[in-house]
Amino acid sequence: MQPVFESVEEIIIVKSARVPVPISGQGDAAALARQFDVALMSAGFKASSDLLRAVGAMKPDEAATLVDTTLTAVRRSVGDHVRHNAYFTSFPHDVPDTVEFWLSCLRKAMEDRQFARSDANPRRSGVLNLLALPSYGRYQHSYEEMLAEHEKFEPGLTDRLTVLHAGDPVAAEADRLLRRLAASTVPLNDEDRAALLHLARHRYDSSADGDGLVIGEVPMRDTLATLNRVRVENLTPPAVTTVTDVLRLACALSDGDPTLAEPTRLRSFPRPWRRLLLEALDDVVRDDERKLSDVARHRERWKRLGERLHAGQYPQWPHAARVFAVARGTEPAPDTLTARVERVFATSDTTRVLDTLAIAPGMLVRAVDRLLRAAASEADRAAIIAAVERALPDVAGRVALSLREHLTNRQEGSSAPRLFVNRSGRPWSTPDARRRLDADTIAALIRLCDDEVRRRLPQHQRIVVDPDMLRVALPLSGRMKAGGMGTLPRGSRIAVDGDTVRFFTHWREAQHTTDYDLSCEMLDAALTTTGQSSWTSLNGKGFRHSGDITEAPDGASEFIDVNLAEVRAAVLVPQVNRYSGEGFEDAAEAFTGFMVRTPSQKGLPFEPATVRTKSDLAGHGNVSLPMLFQKSDDGWECIWLHLNLRGEPNFNTVEGNSATTSRLVQSVLARRYLNVADLLAIHETGGTPVERRRPLATDDAALLIGLETPEGRMGGCTVVTPANLTDLVPA
Structure with a gap:
């Protein structure tokens, strides 16, 4: 979707x-x-x-x-x-016992003469299929009938x-937001990239002088591909500097993934577009043929693109044709830096490795852990520290912060499983078999990272921050966050201040009958499963499920109520399982989230004023884990996950995911995510006073960090909320 x-x-x-x-x-x-x-x-x-x-x-x-x-x-x-209708009209009240409910559905089915004569009758088939029972999984009442069952909210x-x-007027506001998204120092998620595309098209259509999209530096390559798409759509030459920029642009023009994380089915391009792409590709290679070395990274994609661009029909751009010759293997490509680095690593000569990496500061910084593990002496470690000090001024701010986060976790020497998450939110974990790193070396590198970040931070007279924002993780990649309202980067922690949390999901199928199942796994303090709420467990100590809906031609909703004081669990892991039908990406609409309620509020199953977050369901996995809830001495808190499990092609259940979920939860909870408090500590050591209080009020010459913009005239202050949290990450 x-x-x-x-x-x-x-x-x-x-x-x-x-x-x-x-x-x-x-x-x-x-x-x-x-x-x-x-x-x-x-x-x-x-x-x-x-x-x-x-x-x-x-x-x-x-x-x-x-x-x-x-x-x-x-x-x-x-x-x-x-x-938002609910299967049980009076939910969360009068939710029956699971077996009792199934038996009632069976009794109703046996009273139906048409069902009794069908092959679905268990007396004839010998098999009880809940999905075939006429009263199971389908609303038995209208939305208006459900309304009548509930008191006023x-x-x-x-x-x-x-x-x-x-x-301000639309044009000014649209231009301001376009510039902010384009200047983001971290990759955008799908929702922000879609917004950028919409705004860029609006900017181009409304541009009086026809200058296109001249908006300054664009740090992220996939963001640049989105802007270049609009240029090409309007027959304006794109701005590219590498051959991969052209490949990203082709994917964007095909409504695909410009990050190149997911495969894209390339379209047939109109002739004017082909000419622009080939001319841009020719310019890149003519200026520096060493850039042909990047072709091997995506060789198969280049072959497919060559079939779409017909480079042989345009002899005026011979350098572009060389790209596809390299992809086909008919022309040798220059050796890549990665290959040279791997050869030098094999020699175990730290000095040679550092000399080779000196021309690629970003690659050097990302290889620090590997370099330290290969270091054979104190002199090697000192050389690595010196090389990192020279490289840090030339890398992006998010890369320096990512290194600091990585080193912090290595410093603590955690024995928890390592967690890897790809760009689509697909996680996997493995035991940490890496050897420990020298503590003094880690401390020295962390100081270098802090010094470099502090040098780049904008100067503020003072900073005022809402304490609720302190444990929000820094968005070192926007792809780590799903689109929606109130969503935060992976690892962020926010206090939950209500008696009851109500999870919800809603989906509407596009073409095929689709069944999603909202579930919640319950873990104890040792992260061992103690129970679950799902279509197989409707009612229990501290929780209620609204009932299973198995098709959604006009949309369907499911809810789970959890009384935080009564539930027998230390960790709650809500999840949405694709049981059958369309995947999250293919559904016409799919989202999930949670509300915080009190019993005295009454009202409908879905009351928008109680919604804390609404998160889009996306990705190619079959199980979505948007967040978890953990109980501590200070109460419950929500911790953002943004994970999509591969799962099974069909029939995914919370019980089937139990072991995987527990292992992933252990990895997330053990990891130390760099957060707003860490960045403010760097500000403070640089001499900027930081005040922690709520509510925020507008003050001149201050940086305000809060969950939302305070009311009043801003004057000279800068405001950062979850909507523009990337502004905290220095360029």
Whole structure:
């Protein structure tokens, strides 16, 4: 499922919590502004005083359009744009025992004459198939009938209330957001990349001088591919510096993955596009034929691209033709740096390895652990430290921070399994068989990383931070975070402040009957499974399941209520299992999340004001683990995972994933993720005062870090929220 945005205005509202306000004549829409605020609060949002004044001063018809656009955007962001029905109409009350429920479905089926005569009758087939029972897995009531079963929702003091602020006109807001996304120092996730594409097309369409997308430096190659896609769509030459840039661009033009992490089915390109791609490729190779060495990394993709571009038809670009000759093996390619490094590593000569890596600072920094493990003497370790000191000024800020995070985990000498996660969120773990590293060497390298990061950090008179943000992990890669509302980078920890947490998932099938199962595995403090809530366990101590839905032509929802005081578990791992039908990527719509409720609030199974996060289901796995909940002495906290297990092609269940889930949870909990508090500690050692308090208030000449932008005029302060957390990572 690809992220879809209905308008540029929606992107701006969702990504920046700012509502674009057009410049218009004076009007009187004060009554509509008050109604707007009430409607927003029902969805867990609130208009700032500036926004209310701006709406109230608009012409009524213009105000009505703005109100409609804003409400649509915020409701979609929390999942309130669909009707969330529940199998059991009075959920979380009156949920039956699992076996009792199955027997009731069987009794109803046997009373159905048509079923009794069918081959699905267990008396005839000898097999009981729950999915074949007429009353199992399908709503037995309408949404309106479910509404009648529930009392009115009572707002609570702990309900989420996100403030929306008045923004500039659409063009200015769109340009500001486009520049922020394009300048991101970490890779964007799918949702942000889709927003970037939408904004770039809007920028190109509305550009008066036709200069295209000249927006300054773009640090990330996949981000550049997205912008180049819009250039080529408008027959403007792309900006590329490597042959791989052209390959990424071809994947982007084919609606594929410009990160090259996933295979892309390349399209047949129009002739004008082919000419632009070949000309760009020719320019790159003509300027430096050593860049042909990059072709071998994606040899098969280049062969497929060559079939689409027909380079032989364009003799004016002979250097482009050489790329495909190298891919086919008819022309030798220059030796790659990686190959040279591997040959030198085989000699066990640290000096030669460091000399070879000196021309590639990023590769050297990423190879530090391997270098240290191969070091044979104190002199070798000193040489490595000196080489890293020379390389750090030339690598990206996120690379320096990633090295620091890695060294921190090596410093602690953890015996926990190593966790690897690819760009699609697919995890695997293995016992850590690496030898321990010298503690003094690690400490020296950490000091070098801190010094380099401190040198790059912007200067602030002081920093004010909401304590809830301190344990949010730094986004060293945007691909580590799913799209949605309230999602945070993997490893982030946020306190959960309610009596009951309600997990939810919703999906709508595109073409084929699809069954997803919301489940929750329960672990003790030793991370041993103690129970689970799923379609096979509807009711137990401290939890209730809303019932299994097995098809979703018009959309289906499932819920799990967990009473945090009663449940017999120290760790909760909610998950969505693909049982049958379409994968997460293929469904028309699929998302999950959680709410925090109190028993006195009553209301419907889905109340948007209680939604803490809504996360898109994506990736090519068959089991999604978006987060886990851990009990500590201070209460419960949510820890973000963003993991997609391969699972089985069909019939995935929480029971079948139990061992894998427990092992992955152990790896995540044992890992030390670099967080906001760590970065602020670097600020403080540089002399910047940091104040930890809530609520935040606008102050001049300060950096504010909080869960949302505080109300009031910003003046000269900079505000960082989860929406623009990447701004904390220095370039």
